[in-house]
Amino acid sequence: MKKAEPAAVAAAFNEIKKKAGARWGNLWQDRPVILVGAATCGRAAGAIEVLDTFKAEIKNRNLDVPVIEVGCMGHCYAEPLVIIGKPGQPPVCYNHVNPVIAERLVKEYLLGDNPSPEFVLAALEPSEALPSFQDFPRAQYERKIILKNCGHIDPTRIEHYIAGGGYAALVKALQMSPEEIIEEVKKSGLRGRGGAGFPTGNKWQLCRNARGRPRYMVCNADEGDPGAFMDRAILESDPHSVIEGMIIAARAIGSRYGYIYVRAEYPLAVERLDIALRQARRKKLLGNRILGSDFSFDISLFQGSGAFVCGEETALIASLEGRAGMPHHRPPYPAIQGLHGKPTLVNNVKTLASVRHIINNGADWFAGIGANGSSGTAVFALAGKVVNTGLVEVPMGTTLRQIIFDVGSGIPKGKKFKAVQIGGPSGGCLPESALDLPVDFDSLRGAGAMMGSGGMVVLDEDDCMVEIARYFLEFTQKESCGKCTFCRLGTKQMLEVLTEFTRGEGKIEDLDNLYKLAGEIQAGSLCGLGRTAPNPVLTTLRYFRDEYRAHIELGRCPALMCMHLIAYYILPHKCERSCDACVGSCSVEAISPNKKRIKVIDQEKCVKCGKCLEACPFQYNAVVKLTPPSEVPAR
Amino acid sequence: MTAPEAQETVEDPEQIKRETGLVVRGFSRKRLNLIPILQKVQGKLGYLPRAAMTEIAAYLNIPDIDVYGVVTFYNQFRLNPPGRHSIRVCLGTACHMKGGYIALDAWKRRLGINPRETSPDREFDLDTVACVGCCTMAPVTVVDEKPERQVDPTRVDGLLLAFENERKAREKEKGEKS
Numbered sequence: 133m134k135k136a137e138p139a140a141v142a143a144a145f146n147e148i149k150k151k152a153g154a155r156w157g158n159l160w161q162d163r164p165v166i167l168v169g170a171a172t173c174g175r176a177a178g179a180i181e182v183l184d185t186f187k188a189e190i191k192n193r194n195l196d197v198p199v200i201e202v203g204c205m206g207h208c209y210a211e212p213l214v215i216i217g218k219p220g221q222p223p224v225c226y227n228h229v230n231p232v233i234a235e236r237l238v239k240e241y242l243l244g245d246n247p248s249p250e251f252v253l254a255a256l257e258p259s260e261a262l263p264s265f266q267d268f269p270r271a272q273y274e275r276k277i278i279l280k281n282c283g284h285i286d287p288t289r290i291e292h293y294i295a296g297g298g299y300a301a302l303v304k305a306l307q308m309s310p311e312e313i314i315e316e317v318k319k320s321g322l323r324g325r326g327g328a329g330f331p332t333g334n335k336w337q338l339c340r341n342a343r344g345r346p347r348y349m350v351c352n353a354d355e356g357d358p359g360a361f362m363d364r365a366i367l368e369s370d371p372h373s374v375i376e377g378m379i380i381a382a383r384a385i386g387s388r389y390g391y392i393y394v395r396a397e398y399p400l401a402v403e404r405l406d407i408a409l410r411q412a413r414r415k416k417l418l419g420n421r422i423l424g425s426d427f428s429f430d431i432s433l434f435q436g437s438g439a440f441v442c443g444e445e446t447a448l449i450a451s452l453e454g455r456a457g458m459p460h461h462r463p464p465y466p467a468i469q470g471l472h473g474k475p476t477l478v479n480n481v482k483t484l485a486s487v488r489h490i491i492n493n494g495a496d497w498f499a500g501i502g503a504n505g506s507s508g509t510a511v512f513a514l515a516g517k518v519v520n521t522g523l524v525e526v527p528m529g530t531t532l533r534q535i536i537f538d539v540g541s542g543i544p545k546g547k548k549f550k551a552v553q554i555g556g557p558s559g560g561c562l563p564e565s566a567l568d569l570p571v572d573f574d575s576l577r578g579a580g581a582m583m584g585s586g587g588m589v590v591l592d593e594d595d596c597m598v599e600i601a602r603y604f605l606e607f608t609q610k611e612s613c614g615k616c617t618f619c620r621l622g623t624k625q626m627l628e629v630l631t632e633f634t635r636g637e638g639k640i641e642d643l644d645n646l647y648k649l650a651g652e653i654q655a656g657s658l659c660g661l662g663r664t665a666p667n668p669v670l671t672t673l674r675y676f677r678d679e680y681r682a683h684i685e686l687g688r689c690p691a692l693m694c695m696h697l698i699a700y701y702i703l704p705h706k707c708e709r710s711c712d713a714c715v716g717s718c719s720v721e722a723i724s725p726n727k728k729r730i731k732v733i734d735q736e737k738c739v740k741c742g743k744c745l746e747a748c749p750f751q752y753n754a755v756v757k758l759t760p761p762s763e764v765p766a767r
Numbered sequence: 768m769t770a771p772e773a774q775e776t777v778e779d780p781e782q783i784k785r786e787t788g789l790v791v792r793g794f795s796r797k798r799l800n801l802i803p804i805l806q807k808v809q810g811k812l813g814y815l816p817r818a819a820m821t822e823i824a825a826y827l828n829i830p831d832i833d834v835y836g837v838v839t840f841y842n843q844f845r846l847n848p849p850g851r852h853s854i855r856v857c858l859g860t861a862c863h864m865k866g867g868y869i870a871l872d873a874w875k876r877r878l879g880i881n882p883r884e885t886s887p888d889r890e891f892d893l894d895t896v897a898c899v900g901c902c903t904m905a906p907v908t909v910v911d912e913k914p915e916r917q918v919d920p921t922r923v924d925g926l927l928l929a930f931e932n933e934r935k936a937r938e939k940e941k942g943e944k945s
């Protein structure tokens with residue numbers, strides 16, 4: 133492909149950029165602006181009601197204040213989040229906003245001059261009167277590159293993205309030759325964020341060199357890890373960053389047609405991508421002769437129908453072709469022979485979202501971030517027993533401890549850290565002793581886990597390691613497509629053994645059987661689903677063997693989690709006669725007072741939901757969990 | 768995407784055929800349109816009855832079994848009509864560890880059905896989902912597209928009571944009309 137006429141392309145884009153800048157460039161320069169975080173996490177917490185309240189207040193009072201719906205700011209623990217910017221003042225981010233607070237903010241901060249510090253999470257810039265994000269301990273470790281726009285721009289307005297520097301990388305790439313683009317990406321050291329960490333530039337090169345036309349470009353947005361939502365947050369909050377990356381990749385490999393394979397369970401992401409694609413086409417950033425150059429490329433959305441294995445690239449391609457999503461043997465790799473047998477480049481959402489930063493800032497800049505052969509940043513969805521749940525972006529090489537304790541602020545309720553599950557169903561559970569490992573593509577493997585696509589679930593002393601292993605195995609077993617025997621039957625057998633453990637029915641020899649099965653599944657499976665399925669079991673066996681033994685030999689669950697191995701019991705000497713909080717809390721009527729008005733649980737009826745334990749007033753604290761259930765004294 | 772709430776399901780075979788026919792004609796007769804067609808038909812009918820599947824197979828000129836195979840492979844597709852209200856219990860990692868399975872038990876107990884089933888009175892259908900992205904509110908149940916936070920057995924009873932009251936009000940209104 134020959135180079136496009138650089139001057140004309142740049143001129144066409146400057147025109148677009150000027151217009152966008154006039155409207156969106158200096159958002160809070162001359163009037164106040166309200167941003168409401170309304171990605172899925174925000175909506176679940178009530179962001180739409182907050183949005184409506186602001187809109188109504190602004191309208192009723194006839195104010196000239198735009199109310200803008202933005203995406204996820206990453207601080208999911210504090211949703212709903214609102215940013216209010218006033219000219220001449222640092223924008224302020226408010227947390228746990230509800231309609232009442234929204235009304236007050238309009239009165240006190242927009243109309244008055246009181247920033248209402250009681251509702252403030254932090255100011256976006258250093259400020260004298262308020263704490264700012266820069267003062268947070270996490271600011272020292274975080275480095276937002278891919279997530280920078282998320283929660284700060286209107287994902288439904290391409291102009292807002294452009295005003296903030298969007299599509300500049302595309303313009304630059306249109307003036308580079310495909311070889312130059314590939315060279316730049318190679319030099320940056322970017323590796324695939326979908327889990328495997330394959331060097332992106334090399335994959336592009338392979339695809340470009342492959343024989344066969346047309347070539348296809350596919351964005352893998354099938355995020356299947358059951359504890360993760362990074363890709364969704366990016367698609368909902370900054371869809372253009374992914375689209376821009378796709379167009380650049382398509383130019384590099386010489387593709388005219390691409391797909392975004394996005395989960396149908398992500399309706400908001402689908403909607404926003406659809407809007408974004410249409411806007412990009414209207415601005416001639418997508419479609420025929422992009423910005424007047426000789427390069428044409430278009431993208432369709434394809435909705436995945438909810439099968440974890442479809443995240444695997446060959447299964448994804450089968451699904452795109454209208455078949456059941458079953459993986460096939462690689463090689464041939466999709467880059468050589470993929471969709472309809474043609475060369476197909478498959479990249480993850482975060483990989484593609486990184487591309488524009490590499491083109492804009494140069495390969496050396498990107499390679500300078502990160503460590504240990506993994507350049508750039510890692511994005512995690514931090515969840516579980518950690519104070520600051522949400523999205524986290526840190527340079528590669530940051531340690532697990534820094535992520536969990538400095539960025540995530542540690543474990544809530546003064547509980548003790550037990551393990552971190554990283555990498556989802558393919559990853560593993562790492563204990564305290566592994567916390568100083570750096571997070572990058574290679575370091576975690578030695579410990580039996582992997583970085584995966586970015587799920588990170590923190591577990592504390594109340595979480596049972598046998599149960600979490602069983603949980604992930606149940607997931608992979610259900611999601612196994614059934615094509616190869618080891619994966620289909622092997623995971624089933626492992627699951628049966630683990631289920632027996634959680635019921636106290638296991639035998640100690642089964643531990644060895646588990647190892648054996650795990651080895652066979654790893655060796656004999658066709659795709660990554662089966663090959664990595666044993667990881668959660670192997671890591672828990674390695675680091676928490678005592679817990680397995682307690683289940684098997686003593687019928688005890690030390691974390692008091694496994695339902696079959698615990699019983700709820702009301703300590704008679706602590707139970708207060710006049711109180712019957714627990715009786716009312718029980719949804720199956722298993723608790724009743726005895727003759728002395730001491731409450732007693734009918735173990736036959738009890739469904740072990742734990743409500744009574746919560747309901748019992750703390751000054752009595754009479755409800756306890758016992759393991760094994762035989763600890764409950766006979767009446 | 769799931770069907771909009773309280774959607775009337777179509778069950779008359781003739782109507783199923785007609786509606787399916789209308790949808791398929793918007794697509795070319797290529798196999799690669801199978802999944803988008805299924806999604807659209809399910810969006811219309813609320814589920815994928817046999818008559819719809821044979822209609823689609825005929826249109827794409829592929830064996831019925833191929834359509835059935837694809838429908839049963841993917842979690843999104845359902846073979847039975849949905850209930851008036853959809854209950855989706857999150858069993859993502861965070862929700863599971865915080866007691867999502869206890870919530871699921873409670874739903875199963877109260878509705879008397881298993882996941883992927885519809886209650887006999889067609890009021891509810893029950894299913895599980897993986898992480899809906901609000902792990903902070905774990906355990907989450909998505910009720911008619913709205914994620915409900917910290918759903919435990921008591922909350923299940925509370926939500927069901929609200930639906931029961933709504934149903935009574937609806938029936939009363941009906942009674943007054945007729």
Ligand SMILES: Cc1cc2nc3c(=O)[nH]c(=O)nc-3n(C[C@H](O)[C@H](O)[C@H](O)COP(=O)(O)O)c2cc1C
Nearest residue numbers: 324325326354355356443444445479480483660661
């Ligand atoms: C069972 C399984 C599930 C996967 N799920 C995803 C996924 O949800 N998203 C993703 O981007 N890659 C997923 N992958 C990895 C893809 O096969 C592929 O490596 C990736 O999309 C390549 O993109 P990258 O080079 O940008 O990482 C999965 C792999 C396996 C084996």
Ligand code: FES
Nearest residue numbers: 859862898901902
């Ligand atoms: S695990 Fe349930 S919302 Fe994330």
